[in-house]
Amino acid sequence: MIIHIKFKVNGVDYDIKTENNKRLLDVLRDDLRLTGTKEGCGIGECGACTIIMDGEAVNSCMVLAGRANNTEIMTVEGLEKDGELSTLQDNFVKMGAVQCGFCTPGMLMSAKALLMKNPDPTVEEIKEAIAGNLCRCTGYTQIVEAIKKTGEENR
Amino acid sequence: MDEKRNIIRIDGYEKVTGRAKYCGDLYFDRMLYGKILRSKYAHAKILNINYEKALEIKGVHGVVTSWDVPGEKTIGAIRFDHFPFATDKALYSGDGIAAVACESEEICDRALEAINVEYEELPAIFDMFEAMKKESPIIKEEFDSNILTHYPLRKGNVEQGFKSSDLILEREFNTQFVEHAYIETEAVIAVPGEAKDCYEIYGSIQCPHSTRKGVARTMGVPLKNIRIIQANMGGAFGGKDDSMTILAVRACVLAKKTNRPVKVVYSREESIIDTYKRHPYNLKYKIGVSKDGKIQAMKVLMYADSGAYLSMTPFVTWRSVVQATGPYEVENVETDIYGIATNNPYTGAFRGFGSPQIIYAQESLMDEVAEKLGMDGVELRRINGYKQGSTTASCQKLEGHKVSLMEAMDKVIEKSDYFNKKEEFKIYNAKSERFKKGIGLSCSFRGCSLGAEGTDATGAIVSVQADGSIYILAGLAENGQGLKTTFSKIAADVFGIDVSNCSYLPQDTGFIADGGPTVASRSTLMGGSAVKLGAEIVRDRIKDSVKKTLEASSLDDIVFENGKVINIKNKKEIEFKKACEIAYFDGKNITAYGWYKAPDVYWDEEIGQGPAYFTYVYGSQIAELTVDTWTGKIFVDNAYAAHDVGNAINYTGTLGQIYGGVVQGMGYGLFEEVDVQDGFIKNTNLDEYFIPTVKDFGNIYPIVIENPDKYGPSGGKSLGEPTIELMSSAINNAVSNAMGKRFYKIPIDLETIVTGKQLKRKQKRGSEA
Numbered sequence: 001m002i003i004h005i006k007f008k009v010n011g012v013d014y015d016i017k018t019e020n021n022k023r024l025l026d027v028l029r030d031d032l033r034l035t036g037t038k039e040g041c042g043i044g045e046c047g048a049c050t051i052i053m054d055g056e057a058v059n060s061c062m063v064l065a066g067r068a069n070n071t072e073i074m075t076v077e078g079l080e081k082d083g084e085l086s087t088l089q090d091n092f093v094k095m096g097a098v099q100c101g102f103c104t105p106g107m108l109m110s111a112k113a114l115l116m117k118n119p120d121p122t123v124e125e126i127k128e129a130i131a132g133n134l135c136r137c138t139g140y141t142q143i144v145e146a147i148k149k150t151g152e153e154n155r
Numbered sequence: 156m157d158e159k160r161n162i163i164r165i166d167g168y169e170k171v172t173g174r175a176k177y178c179g180d181l182y183f184d185r186m187l188y189g190k191i192l193r194s195k196y197a198h199a200k201i202l203n204i205n206y207e208k209a210l211e212i213k214g215v216h217g218v219v220t221s222w223d224v225p226g227e228k229t230i231g232a233i234r235f236d237h238f239p240f241a242t243d244k245a246l247y248s249g250d251g252i253a254a255v256a257c258e259s260e261e262i263c264d265r266a267l268e269a270i271n272v273e274y275e276e277l278p279a280i281f282d283m284f285e286a287m288k289k290e291s292p293i294i295k296e297e298f299d300s301n302i303l304t305h306y307p308l309r310k311g312n313v314e315q316g317f318k319s320s321d322l323i324l325e326r327e328f329n330t331q332f333v334e335h336a337y338i339e340t341e342a343v344i345a346v347p348g349e350a351k352d353c354y355e356i357y358g359s360i361q362c363p364h365s366t367r368k369g370v371a372r373t374m375g376v377p378l379k380n381i382r383i384i385q386a387n388m389g390g391a392f393g394g395k396d397d398s399m400t401i402l403a404v405r406a407c408v409l410a411k412k413t414n415r416p417v418k419v420v421y422s423r424e425e426s427i428i429d430t431y432k433r434h435p436y437n438l439k440y441k442i443g444v445s446k447d448g449k450i451q452a453m454k455v456l457m458y459a460d461s462g463a464y465l466s467m468t469p470f471v472t473w474r475s476v477v478q479a480t481g482p483y484e485v486e487n488v489e490t491d492i493y494g495i496a497t498n499n500p501y502t503g504a505f506r507g508f509g510s511p512q513i514i515y516a517q518e519s520l521m522d523e524v525a526e527k528l529g530m531d532g533v534e535l536r537r538i539n540g541y542k543q544g545s546t547t548a549s550c551q552k553l554e555g556h557k558v559s560l561m562e563a564m565d566k567v568i569e570k571s572d573y574f575n576k577k578e579e580f581k582i583y584n585a586k587s588e589r590f591k592k593g594i595g596l597s598c599s600f601r602g603c604s605l606g607a608e609g610t611d612a613t614g615a616i617v618s619v620q621a622d623g624s625i626y627i628l629a630g631l632a633e634n635g636q637g638l639k640t641t642f643s644k645i646a647a648d649v650f651g652i653d654v655s656n657c658s659y660l661p662q663d664t665g666f667i668a669d670g671g672p673t674v675a676s677r678s679t680l681m682g683g684s685a686v687k688l689g690a691e692i693v694r695d696r697i698k699d700s701v702k703k704t705l706e707a708s709s710l711d712d713i714v715f716e717n718g719k720v721i722n723i724k725n726k727k728e729i730e731f732k733k734a735c736e737i738a739y740f741d742g743k744n745i746t747a748y749g750w751y752k753a754p755d756v757y758w759d760e761e762i763g764q765g766p767a768y769f770t771y772v773y774g775s776q777i778a779e780l781t782v783d784t785w786t787g788k789i790f791v792d793n794a795y796a797a798h799d800v801g802n803a804i805n806y807t808g809t810l811g812q813i814y815g816g817v818v819q820g821m822g823y824g825l826f827e828e829v830d831v832q833d834g835f836i837k838n839t840n841l842d843e844y845f846i847p848t849v850k851d852f853g854n855i856y857p858i859v860i861e862n863p864d865k866y867g868p869s870g871g872k873s874l875g876e877p878t879i880e881l882m883s884s885a886i887n888n889a890v891s892n893a894m895g896k897r898f899y900k901i902p903i904d905l906e907t908i909v910t911g912k913q914l915k916r917k918q919k920r921g922s923e924a
């Protein structure tokens with residue numbers, strides 16, 4: 001069935017027709033060609049598809065397209081402002097939090113959602129926030145450090 | 156961290172903005188989607204494939220089977236025994252039978268359901284020991300037995316050695332199937348080229364040149380007709396090598412059939428079912444030592460489950476035979492390793508490559524021997540461990556590089572406060588009933604690069620532009636490990652400029668020569684050397700052009716530093732940029748090909764003797780953990796890892812490799828296991844196949860040791876693999892330190908800790924399946 005959804009992604013208004021059996025992940029990637037958001041498992045386990053929906057980090061592989069109607073969404077593509085990396089992104093690059101980069105968009109969005117609510121989180125809070133984001137490359141240490149540093153710079 | 160040594164990852168920007176395109180992110184005009192139909196049985200004859208019904212479905216553009224493969228039906232890195240499309244028989248549950256190309260993935264699913272395959276189930280063998288029995292059927296017709304490979308190693312006289320021993324210990328160890336679990340699943344897009352019978356293939360392909368060979372062979376075209384372009388890689392760890400050749404062939408056959416671009420992205424389930432795993436090993440160690448702790452003899456017998464295909468089994472098991480006795484001087488050695496065919500999922504390359512299994516066993520054994528002798532494992536290792544000039548089991552004298560085993564051990568012991576912790580934990584454990592704490596160490600040596608496995612040479616193009624910016628293109632691939640950054644840094648250092656001036660072009664078999672595979676932690680050592688050579692050629696040409704401007708009497712007086720080209724005699728200097736411009740207008744070719752061939756190595760296959768690798772690295776790790784004896788949960792509170800990397804060219808990246816490897820090693824030791832039952836994998840997604848999350852361990856303390864190696868670029872050598880191979884034995888030793896009980900199987904799962912055994916049902920014999 002074709003459905004008609006209206007939503008805001010990274011500050012841009014969208015008004016699109018899509019199929020009701022699509023996942024939000026597919027709408028972002030295939031319909032909007034915002035391919036920064038990745039798929040790693042399709043069952044809500046790896047966090048690669050994490051986006052921010054109305055202020056909450058969610059796995060976009062677990063959300064049906066229709067649910068996105070009238071919501072405000074932010075994806076990794078929305079982090080950079082006016083050609084400048086956000087502090088969070090900059091710290092990811094500088095501190096070795098990125099290797100293959102496939103988990104990175106999801107990691108960034110989980111971290112961003114945390115920082116929006118809790119600008120200067122503790123290491124434990126950071127670990128809690130990214131516990132649903134799997135990374136096979138980095139051993140997480142430099143990711144946690146990058147988020148921590150971003151928090152400290154928010155002070 | 157030393158801030159100066161922190162270099163910024165050159166592909167960081169695109170990866171944190173979502174701009175980096177992985178293969179799944181690419182779209183082509185008129186592109187179709189492909190999917191694979193896999194076998195219903197672990198071993199079966201294929202009698203008939205009927206896909207008429209599938210073709211009737213709207214949106215289905217093509218169905219292909221083995222019949223549609225125009226060239227040879229097989230591929231293989233070492234031997235051509237692997238069918239991208241099962242031809243007469245399916246040999247394991249992940250074998251591809253047919254593939255479809257459709258307008259959407261959803262239509263693909265429907266098309267697959269409409270294909271009707273008639274099978275005749277054959278008796279299957281899932282157990283290596285059953286496979287070796289005389290009466291067992293031969294699984295692979297092109298071999299004359301189910302024993303696919305055998306590597307022996309003989310040194311001295313083991314019987315004599317055991318006779319002169321005061322203590323003899325025999326132990327058997329078992330390891331499991333493990334999944335690479337890179338977060339990006341396999342993806343390929345095959346695009347028909349403009350010229351006849353030409354194809355461009357984009358993909359998460361770890362070794363583009365190897366994949367090209369397989370595709371050209373099966374498509375029946377010359378190598379030049381196939382161009383493999385590597386997209387950004389979402390992790391590989393050895394896992395995107397021949398598995399990707401298989402996928403590339405499947406996609407290419409679909410593209411030929413439909414004459415349209417075809418994209419195939421495996422779901423996580425397909426990724427786990429289809430592609431190779433780490434080899435499970437059965438290892439029997441017999442060791443003889445004298446009272447004073449000197450090892451007299453070691454006898455090692457190992458079996459590796461190769462599954463249904465040969466893949467990298469020969470090279471993997473060869474590394475095991477070279478390193479089986481560990482970093483210890485042993486006069487008398489007898490080692491044998493066999494690679495066995497079964498109808499299990501096939502096994503192949505995986506970070507570590509035949510070392511994690513043996514190190515797990517041999518380092519656990521060392522601790523147990525020490526215990527029996529009443530000494531600490533560290534002491535036993537100090538007595539027997541390699542020192543400068545020591546001789547290996549294959550009679551190679553360790554010289555020409557720094558043998559830093561003792562240094563690695565000393566540093567990791569100091570950092571972890573190993574001996575004091577041991578005392579502390581003794582006191583703690585005496586008081587605590589439920590929670591027990593332990594600390595354990597392991598150490599290793601590792602041959603760098605391919606060794607006597609094969610031809611070891613690679614190239615790189617360094618192309619300096621008239622404005623001083625630089626392109627680098629190398630025959631080895633960025634898999635996430637930071638190779639682009641490391642190579643750029645190596646080139647930038649030659650020119651005395653900042654790494655941000657360099658761009659690394661994607662690997663494309665059309666533009667760069669076959670430089671062998673990106674495996675065996677050989678990139679920095681081999682590829683880095685090629686980059687350095689290429690850069691030096693260009694540097695010398697630039698020198699020649701600016702000689703006049705700088706009024707230099709000799710080219711040796713010209714140096715490249717801090718973005719300047721300087722005559723050290725008269726202090727005249729110009730900007731590097733300016734120098735490039737001068738060379739450019741001087742008509743100089745400021746692009747050069749660097750080619751590096753590894754020093755010769757040699758191996759006598761009959762007796763397993765010879766200088767296997769031209770240089771080695773050394774490392775040592777310690778695990779400090781808490782066991783909850785009620786639930787069986789083991790938590791690594793602190794892990795320490797000391798590795799000699801020669802020179803940490805990319806320091807941030809070096810730390811990242813250590814953190815990542817240690818955590819993979821924890822997963823390997825503690826909970827990762829592909830559950831294969833009767834040839835079928837039961838845990839096919841990440842909800843059942845667990846990889847470590849950020850909450851599964853405490854802290855990791857990396858210790859970077861730098862003893863520059865004469866063979867490496869600026870002394871740098873291997874790191875990727877050593878980091879993963881040590882944790883499982885360190886954990887095993889720590890668990891036994893905590894519980895006063897030893898375990899002989901990984902993963903050391905919860906049930907084993909609590910009940911002493913695994914609560915799992917036994918496999919059926921294939922014939923009863």
Ligand code: FES
Binds near residue numbers: 042047
């Ligand atoms: S793809 Fe959504 S959680 Fe893995």
Ligand code: FES
Binds near residue numbers: 134
């Ligand atoms: S950087 Fe590769 S999965 Fe996280």
